[in-house]
Amino acid sequence: MRVRSRHFKTALFGLVWLLAIASGVRVLLSYENTPGRVGNVPNHWPADSGIDRATDRSTLVMLVHSQCPCTRASVAELAKIMARVHGKVRAYVLVSKPHDRSAEWVDTAVWKAASAIPDVSVLVDVDGEESRRFGAETSGHTIVFDSTGRLIFVGGITESRGHEGDNTGENAIVSLLGDQNAAVPRSTSIFGCSFGNQQKKDKLCPN
Amino acid sequence: MSELTRPLDLLTGRADELFREQQENTYRDTDRLFARLMFLQWIAAVVAAVVITPFTWDGEARAVHIHVWAAIFLGGAITVFPIWMTRVWPGAAITRHVIAVAQMLMSALFISLSGGRIETHFHVFGSLVILSFYRDWRILISATLVVGLDHFVRGIYWPYSVYGVLGASPWRSIEHAGWVAFEDIFLVISCLRSIREMRFIANRTAAVEASERDFREIFELAPIGVVVVDLDYRFVRVNSAYCQITGYSAEELAMRRSLDITVSDDVGATEEMSRKLHNEPSPYYFEKRYVRKNSEICWVGCTVSLIRGQDNKPLYILGMVEDISERKKTQSELTLAKEEADRANRAKSEFLSRMSHELRTPLNAILGFGQLLERYKLDEKQKSCLDHIKKAGRHLLDLINEVLDISRIEADRLKLSLEPVSVTDALREGLDLVRPLAAEHGITLVGPIGANADSHVLADRQRLKQVLLNLLTNGVKYTPTGGEVCVSYETNDSGIRIKISDTGIGIPREKMSRVFTPFDRLGAEQSGIEGNGLGLALCQRLVRAMQGTIGVESVPQRGSTFWVHLSAADSPLKILSQKQNVTVDKAPSLFTEARTVLYIEDNFSNLMLVEELLKGEQNVELLTAMQGRIGLDLARKHAPDLILLDLHLPDLPGWDVLNQLQANDATRHIPVVVVSADATRQQIDRLTAGGARGYLTKPINVTEFLGVLSSSMNGEVVNHSAAA
Numbered sequence: 001m002r003v004r005s006r007h008f009k010t011a012l013f014g015l016v017w018l019l020a021i022a023s024g025v026r027v028l029l030s031y032e033n034t035p036g037r038v039g040n041v042p043n044h045w046p047a048d049s050g051i052d053r054a055t056d057r058s059t060l061v062m063l064v065h066s067q068c069p070c071t072r073a074s075v076a077e078l079a080k081i082m083a084r085v086h087g088k089v090r091a092y093v094l095v096s097k098p099h100d101r102s103a104e105w106v107d108t109a110v111w112k113a114a115s116a117i118p119d120v121s122v123l124v125d126v127d128g129e130e131s132r133r134f135g136a137e138t139s140g141h142t143i144v145f146d147s148t149g150r151l152i153f154v155g156g157i158t159e160s161r162g163h164e165g166d167n168t169g170e171n172a173i174v175s176l177l178g179d180q181n182a183a184v185p186r187s188t189s190i191f192g193c194s195f196g197n198q199q200k201k202d203k204l205c206p207n
Numbered sequence: 208m209s210e211l212t213r214p215l216d217l218l219t220g221r222a223d224e225l226f227r228e229q230q231e232n233t234y235r236d237t238d239r240l241f242a243r244l245m246f247l248q249w250i251a252a253v254v255a256a257v258v259i260t261p262f263t264w265d266g267e268a269r270a271v272h273i274h275v276w277a278a279i280f281l282g283g284a285i286t287v288f289p290i291w292m293t294r295v296w297p298g299a300a301i302t303r304h305v306i307a308v309a310q311m312l313m314s315a316l317f318i319s320l321s322g323g324r325i326e327t328h329f330h331v332f333g334s335l336v337i338l339s340f341y342r343d344w345r346i347l348i349s350a351t352l353v354v355g356l357d358h359f360v361r362g363i364y365w366p367y368s369v370y371g372v373l374g375a376s377p378w379r380s381i382e383h384a385g386w387v388a389f390e391d392i393f394l395v396i397s398c399l400r401s402i403r404e405m406r407f408i409a410n411r412t413a414a415v416e417a418s419e420r421d422f423r424e425i426f427e428l429a430p431i432g433v434v435v436v437d438l439d440y441r442f443v444r445v446n447s448a449y450c451q452i453t454g455y456s457a458e459e460l461a462m463r464r465s466l467d468i469t470v471s472d473d474v475g476a477t478e479e480m481s482r483k484l485h486n487e488p489s490p491y492y493f494e495k496r497y498v499r500k501n502s503e504i505c506w507v508g509c510t511v512s513l514i515r516g517q518d519n520k521p522l523y524i525l526g527m528v529e530d531i532s533e534r535k536k537t538q539s540e541l542t543l544a545k546e547e548a549d550r551a552n553r554a555k556s557e558f559l560s561r562m563s564h565e566l567r568t569p570l571n572a573i574l575g576f577g578q579l580l581e582r583y584k585l586d587e588k589q590k591s592c593l594d595h596i597k598k599a600g601r602h603l604l605d606l607i608n609e610v611l612d613i614s615r616i617e618a619d620r621l622k623l624s625l626e627p628v629s630v631t632d633a634l635r636e637g638l639d640l641v642r643p644l645a646a647e648h649g650i651t652l653v654g655p656i657g658a659n660a661d662s663h664v665l666a667d668r669q670r671l672k673q674v675l676l677n678l679l680t681n682g683v684k685y686t687p688t689g690g691e692v693c694v695s696y697e698t699n700d701s702g703i704r705i706k707i708s709d710t711g712i713g714i715p716r717e718k719m720s721r722v723f724t725p726f727d728r729l730g731a732e733q734s735g736i737e738g739n740g741l742g743l744a745l746c747q748r749l750v751r752a753m754q755g756t757i758g759v760e761s762v763p764q765r766g767s768t769f770w771v772h773l774s775a776a777d778s779p780l781k782i783l784s785q786k787q788n789v790t791v792d793k794a795p796s797l798f799t800e801a802r803t804v805l806y807i808e809d810n811f812s813n814l815m816l817v818e819e820l821l822k823g824e825q826n827v828e829l830l831t832a833m834q835g836r837i838g839l840d841l842a843r844k845h846a847p848d849l850i851l852l853d854l855h856l857p858d859l860p861g862w863d864v865l866n867q868l869q870a871n872d873a874t875r876h877i878p879v880v881v882v883s884a885d886a887t888r889q890q891i892d893r894l895t896a897g898g899a900r901g902y903l904t905k906p907i908n909v910t911e912f913l914g915v916l917s918s919s920m921n922g923e924v925v926n927h928s929a930a931a
Contacts, residue, residue, distance in 0.1 A: 006295060014305070017288040021312060024281030028319060029365070031273045069260040069272065073322055098267055128266075139264075159367040162260070162322045166372040196266015 032161045035189030036138025038154070045149035046133040051123070054090035058146050058177055061092045062157075063131045064114070065139035066106045068193035070162035074140035075113040077157040077170050082117050088177045089144070091117075094125040096195055131195050139192035144173055152176050155188030162191070218413050225416075226409035230342070233405075234298040237340045241306045242293040244337065248313050249286040252278040256320055274320050285312045300345075307346040310334045311353035323368050335390055342405070344398040347391050355384040432507075432528035435514070438481070440465040443523060452507060452530045454500035470496035470504060484513045485521060494531065506535040552617060566607050574600040602737065609741040613725065616748040623752055624855045624884040627663040627776035628671055630696050630703060631655050632811050637675035638694060645683045645692065652679075654694030661781075662696060664703050664773035666753045668810050669855050671773075674749050674757075677742045678707045678769045684736050686711035686766070702755075702774045713763035722759055723747040746771075779816040802920055803847040805830045807838030807864060808882070809857050817851065820909060835859030839867055842874045848920045852899075854883040862897065869898040878919040 045053045053059045062078055064071045075093070082091060093114040095106045106124055114122045125131055134143055135154075144153040153176055157169035169188040176182055256278035262269040289309040292302040314330040321327040331354055338350055361369040362380040370379055426433055432449030436442055442460040450457055453468055466474050473495035480493050490512040496504050508531045514523040577597045585593060615621040634655035645652050664671070682692040690710040697704050714722060718729045725744040750757040750771055761767035804827055808814050814831050821827050830845060832838035835856040842850060850868065854861030861881065868874045878900035883890070891902045901915045 010292070010295065010301070013288060013291065017284060020284040021281065024277060024284060025315075028273065028277050028281065032319075032368075033365070065264050067262065067264045067269070069263075070322075101267075159373060160365065163368060164322060164324075165367045165370075167367065168373060171373075193264035194266065196264075196268065 032163065032191075034161070034191075035156070036140075036192055036194060038141070038187075038190060039132070039135035039137045041135035041143060041151065041154045042133070043151045045145050045151075049130060049133050051092055051094075051130065053145060053149055055147055057087075058089045058144055058152070059092070060089045060142065060144045060173070061094060061130075061134060062114075063094045063096065063125065063134060063136040063139070063141045063195070064110055065193045065195060066095045066097065066108045066110050068110065068139040070158075070192045071110050071139045072113060073158045073162045073164045074142070074156065074192060075110055075117070076164050077167060078114070078120065078142070079117045081157065081170055081173055082119055084174050085177045087119065091120045093117075093120055093122045094130050095122060096125045096128045096131055099127050128195050136195060138190040138194055140190050141192075142169065142173070142190075144176065146180055152180055153186055155185075156190030156192065157188075158191050160191055218410075218417060221416065222406075222410045222413035225412050226406055229405050229409060230402075231298050233340075233342055234303065238293040238297050238302055238306070240340065241310070241337075242290045245286045245289055245306070245309060245313065248317075249278075249282045252282040252313070252316060252320060255317075260320075277316070278320060282313070282316055285309050285316060300343075303341055303343060303346045304349045307338055307350040308353050310338060311350050311357070314354075315357050318369070331387065332390055335387070335394060339394040339398055342398050342401040344395040347394055347398075351384070351387050351391055354387050355380070358383045432526075432530075434465070434526045434528055435523050436465045436526070437523055438521060440477075440481075440524075449528055452499075452505065452528060453497055454503075459500075468497050468499075470498055472496075480509075480511060481524065484511060484524065494535075505530055505532045507531060555614070566603070570600055570604055570607070574604065602739070606739045606741065609739065609745050612745050613741065613748060616745075616752055621749075621752060622855075623667040623670060624853075625665050625667055625753060626810065626884040627778055627812060628666045628668045628810060629778070629812050630662040630664055630705060631657065631660050633666075633668065633671050633675060634694050634696070634705070636672055637679050640676055641679040641683055644680065648683055648686070649688035650683050650686050651691045652694070653691060656693070656695040657697065659698060661778055662698060662703055663776045663778045663812070664705075664755075665776040666755070666773050667855060669857055670749045670753065672857075674746045674771060675705070675707070677746050678771075681738075681742060681769075682707055682709035682711065682767075684738070685709065685731070690766075698775060702772055705771045705773075706768055707770075708766060708768040710766040713765055713767055714759065714761040715763050719759065719761065723757075779812050780819065801826050801828070802849070803828045803830060803845055804849045804851065804916070805832065805838065805841055805845065805847040806851040806882075807832045807835060807856065807861075808851070808853040809833045809855070810853070813853070813882070820912060833857070835861070835864040838864060839874075842868060842877060843871065846873065847877060849916065850877055850879045851882050851903075852879050854881060854894075862894070865894065865897050865899060880915055880919055 045059070051059075051061065060081075062074065064074065078091070078093070082089075095111055095114070097106045111122060114120060123130075128136075131137075131141070134141070136143075138156070140156045140158065142153070142155060142157050143151065146152050153169075153173055155169045155172075157167055157173065159165065159167040167188075168185055172182075172184040172186070172188065175184045176186075253275070256272065256274040260272040260274040263272045264270075286309065289302070289306045292299075292305050296302045311331065311334065314327070314334055317327045317330050318324070335347060335350060338346055358369055358380045359377075362377070362383075366379070367373055369383075372379075426444075427446050429446055429448055432452045433444075433446045434442065434449045435444040441464050445457050445460050450460070453460065455463070455468070460468075466477060469477055476493060476495055480491060484491055490510050492508065492510045494506060494508050496506055499505055508529045510527040512525050513521050514525050516522045574597065577593055577600060580593055612621065638652050638654065642652060679692065679694070686692060686709045692710075693706075693708045695706050695708075697706075714729060721727045721729060723743050723746075724740075726740040728738055728740040731738060747757050750773070753773060755771060755773035757769070757771050759767055759769050802824075804821065806814060806817050806829060808817075808831065811833075814833070818829060818831075821829050830841050830847060832841050833856075835858050838850070838852070838856075841847075852861050852864060856864065859867075861883070865879055865881075868877065868879060875898075879898065880901040880903060881894050881899045882903045884904065894902060900919045903912060903915055
């Protein structure tokens with residue numbers, strides 16, 4: 001009788017176990033594959049931007065949250081892009097920093113990884129001013145303008161949250177930098193932490 | 208029961224049992240290993256998540272990253288169930304399969320938490336290897352199925368998460384699963400090999416167990432005590448028979464040393480045994496006494512051997528111990544009985560000796576006066592009566608002499624002088640003595656027949672002649688008229704065999720065993736042939752005393768052959784020429800004046816030897832006598848300068864001759880040198896005290912002989928003779 005009870009308990013526990021694991025995996029997958037928000041991205045290079053746009057080639061800007069662990073994958077993918085395009089683009093990584101935070105706020109693995117990429121300028125974006133100009137709501141937001149300042153690409157360069165590897169954004173950017181008329185997606189989903197720009201907006205305009 | 212005769216199914220059954228036991232232990236041990244491993248992996252996942260992705264951010268606001276929660280809760284979910292299974296179903300197949308599935312899920316979690324880093328894929332391969340610790344290839348199937356399913360589903364929906372590419376064909380999944388299967392093949396081979404080894408070990412262990420059980424049973428059920436002690440005599444192992452002998456239980460003995468229960472007088476012998484064991488090859492037997500628990504003393508016979516280690520270093524002493532108390536008691540009783548019997552026998556011999564002496568005295572008168580009466584004129588009837596008296600007297604005298612001889616032999620008081628005796632001489636003398644009797648019975652005497660006329664045996668001359676005469680007389684007496692008695696001898700490797708064959712009535716087979724029994728005439732007492740039944744018994748004892756053997760072969764109505772086998776000996780002359788290499792002819796002369804030497808000796812070979820030795824002495828005249836009385840007469844008549852005296856003479860003992868020489872004024876001054884084979888100190892002292900000037904032992908040493916001869920005749924006392 002006790003053995004039968006033990007069998008039953010085992011079967012029940014096993015079933016619960018499988019369900020729990022399935023549920024957990026589902027939540028995890030859902031989280032990893034849910035893209036972040038995208039703000040109002042200008043079609044042309046914002047005139048009030050403090051960044052120097054290149055006129056002889058395209059300009060790539062990636063806006064990142066210094067603390068976001070998922071962004072390390074985006075920076076790694078940027079490194080691959082830069083390796084593949086061989087100087088066809090001027091690249092910037094703008095690391096957001098609240099004005100009241102010390103310099104240590106940006107001195108993170110993301111900063112270090114970005115700084116290590118050749119031909120990439122890493123800049124501090126105090127209080128997310130540039131982020132707002134470029135309509136960035138999510139860390140890893142990548143935008144590309146051509147030499148005339150026209151927007152040719154906006155989106156993320158990872159296929160899911162924090163996941164390195166082949167992705168649509170990277171392939172599109174590389175293609176567009178070679179041929180601006182290439183038949184590739186001009187926008188992709190962005191996976192990363194939020195810059196909190198929406199929060200700030202909400203604070204400013206609660207309604 | 209040896210391994211060969213043990214039923215195979217019993218051995219196989221035990222081997223199966225051992226194999227299952229070992230397998231069960233492996234499963235349980237590996238279950239425990241995985242329980243700990245999974246817990247550690249869980250902790251590692253949480254730590255990794257906290258370190259790598261602690262928070263997710265929304266501007267400046269942060270929240271715990273979902274990876275941390277996944278590590279805690281999903282990792283916990285993956286871990287808890289298999290750990291619970293190891294507690295509830297340890298060693299069960301379902302537990303192994305759950306662990307296999309969980310371990311692969313843990314791999315998937317690690318891959319996910321690391322953002323799909325390729326390095327974390329190695330966790331899958333490592334996990335498969337660790338799963339093979341179970342030595343159960345079937346769980347690799349469960350694990351591989353989980354991996355394959357994971358790759359298949361992800362390959363379809365999230366290929367970048369597993370392959371790092373945006374789109375992957377189904378072949379990619381097959382390729383990935385193929386690598387896992389590749390590893391699986393070797394792990395399965397390894398598992399099967401391990402199982403074979405486990406089976407082999409189980410078979411060997413079962414065989415060793417069986418052998419050990421047999422040994423234990425033999426050890427325990429051995430009818431004699433078996434004990435193992437270390438080199439300090441501490442008990443290591445004892446069987447029940449040993450406990451029974453000592454009265455102590457095995458537990459009580461375990462706290463003692465072997466020496467503690469050994470009688471203190473025997474401790475030295477025990478330690479000596481131990482020392483000998485180290486030097487001599489085993490085994491070694493000795494006897495000692497134990498003090499039983501109830502304080503009784505018991506005798507034990509111990510056969511001990513040394514047990515050495517692989518490096519030949521002595522480790523233990525193995526002893527087979529037998530209680531010999533009863534045997535010792537019986538031995539002691541037997542010794543006492545033998546001593547008692549010997550005493551009784553000596554008393555009997557003493558009695559016979561005294562009785563013989565007491566009987567001889569009146570017999571002397573009977574025979575003496577009987578012979579005296581012959582000188583008177585007697586009528587036929589008186590003569591017939593006198594013959595009866597003399598015949599009965601002689602018969603009684605023979606009987607007394609033979610009884611006396613037998614009693615002397617049994618009392619070990621018979622004095623023998625073993626020396627080389629010429630076989631042909633002895634046989635001729637015997638034949639000469641029996642010839643009148645043979646003629647009277649109409650019996651033809653043949654012989655002696657032999658290849659080597661110079662054959663010598665080691666014997667006492669008088670006693671050998673007595674034996675031969677007895678056998679010849681029997682042959683003549685028991686052979687019908689017209690028959691034949693043949694005497695021969697032959698030499699073989701072990702000595703010389705003298706045969707006396709007759710064509711007489713023979714001895715029936717059933718009576719052969721009684722031939723040498725005293726007073727048993729085998730029914731001849733009915734035949735009217737004279738005899739007392741002691742002759743052959745005496746012959747047997749005399750031959751044995753001369754270290755020879757005697758036997759008989761007989762065919763009824765066809766005749767008998769009695770044989771005497773004695774050791775061969777070299778003749779004195781041969782010994783002389785071989786050992787001393789003395790050329791007597793060339794020896795310088797010892798005496799310038801004329802000397803006379805009398806040699807009283809019944810052995811013709813010895814007489815010849817002395818003659819030969821003195822041949823070179825021009826001034827020495829040698830007189831010889833083969834009997835004591837003749838020697839005394841010659842001594843009185845010639846007053847020689849020296850008498851050489853043998854002790855064993857046919858008519859008088861040499862001792863009597865010496866006494867008579869010393870007793871007579873005419874001969875007292877003549878130096879006497881005894882020449883005898885009897886070299887005992889007691890005999891030499893006795894004769895020297897009795898008046899002998901010197902003592903020479905046979906075989907004669909020429910230098911000493913001549914030295915003694917010279918010294919004696921020059922008036923020196925030579926009591927430091929060669930033998931002395």
